[in-house]
Amino acid sequence: MKISMMRVAMSLMKDLSSRAGRELGRLTAPSAESLREVDWEKWVRHFERNKRNRPEPDWDVATRISPGIVNALLPSLEQFELGDGGGPACLIAFDAEAFRSCTRNVQRVVDAWFEEEKGHARLLGRAVDRFGGKHIKTHWSFSAFCAVRRFLGVRFELETLLLTEIVSSAYYRVLKRNVEDRPLKEMCALILRDEAGHIAFHLERLAAADRSVVGIRRQLWEAQFWLLGFTAATVLWVNHGPCLWPLGATNGEFYREVRREIFRFVLRLKRRAGLEPWNVQIASH
Numbered sequence: 001m002k003i004s005m006m007r008v009a010m011s012l013m014k015d016l017s018s019r020a021g022r023e024l025g026r027l028t029a030p031s032a033e034s035l036r037e038v039d040w041e042k043w044v045r046h047f048e049r050n051k052r053n054r055p056e057p058d059w060d061v062a063t064r065i066s067p068g069i070v071n072a073l074l075p076s077l078e079q080f081e082l083g084d085g086g087g088p089a090c091l092i093a094f095d096a097e098a099f100r101s102c103t104r105n106v107q108r109v110v111d112a113w114f115e116e117e118k119g120h121a122r123l124l125g126r127a128v129d130r131f132g133g134k135h136i137k138t139h140w141s142f143s144a145f146c147a148v149r150r151f152l153g154v155r156f157e158l159e160t161l162l163l164t165e166i167v168s169s170a171y172y173r174v175l176k177r178n179v180e181d182r183p184l185k186e187m188c189a190l191i192l193r194d195e196a197g198h199i200a201f202h203l204e205r206l207a208a209a210d211r212s213v214v215g216i217r218r219q220l221w222e223a224q225f226w227l228l229g230f231t232a233a234t235v236l237w238v239n240h241g242p243c244l245w246p247l248g249a250t251n252g253e254f255y256r257e258v259r260r261e262i263f264r265f266v267l268r269l270k271r272r273a274g275l276e277p278w279n280v281q282i283a284s285h
């Protein structure tokens with residue numbers, strides 16, 4: 001008797017959680033109208049074009065970095081190999097498939113985007129090999145990152161990935177500027193080129209989705225974007241800052257890059273959505 005009651009309760013809970021999941025998915029997935037406004041074919045062409053003209057860094061050239069600096073830097077490169085395309089190379093939110101497979105072109109763009117991310121892990125893997133490091137399979141920060149992506153829906157996952165791309169671009173820029181190693185500088189340049197494309201893609205996607213978000217809703221959206229951006233930057237820098245300090249990188253340099261990237265993105269988003277600062281003021285009254 002007890003067992004059958006437990007079975008009924010479990011099946012009820014399963015039913016309720018799958019309904020809650022569907023409902024959450026409906027609320028968090030990008031709207032069909034906003035997806036229609038994105039020029040997906042343009043992004044398919046962008047990713048095709050971006051495959052060309054990618055000279056591989058000369059990994060065998062002798063390095064000028066001292067062994068002490070290599071030892072400090074290696075854990076950072078190892079973690080980035082896992083975090084930047086080394087994990088699941090796809091959207092992993094519980095409702096991601098509904099977004100990815102809504103049209104053939106959305107699928108092609110999302111797959112091409114993650115293909116480039118896999119390419120970043122490959123480049124970082126070559127850098128790890130160059131300095132005799134190890135290829136790690138797990139790290140607490142990466143597990144936490146994946147858990148957030150999985151449970152909070154595809155819209156939040158896309159925002160999390162965008163913010164990661166923004167703060168990673170700041171990291172690669174700081175690394176490129178400070179490291180005295182040609183292949184590493186070339187690797188950073190290749191990754192930065194791809195990330196600029198990814199951020200531009202998100203800009204177009206969000207401009208279409210957020211055109212109607214004005215007034216206090218817009219201010220709240222911007223506030224959470226800045227807050228999450230600086231949270232992501234701090235999680236990154238707590239781990240990676242100490243690895244880059246011996247190269248001469250500073251906290252101020254990293255956070256200046258982050259601030260500049262977020263500021264530029266928010267401003268461009270307003271312009272693309274037709275919401276110049278003065279329009280936002282008018283719309284809020």
Ligand SMILES: [Fe+2]
Nearest residue numbers: 084085117120
């Ligand atoms: Fe990447």
Ligand SMILES: [Fe+2]
Nearest residue numbers: 117165195198
């Ligand atoms: Fe990216």
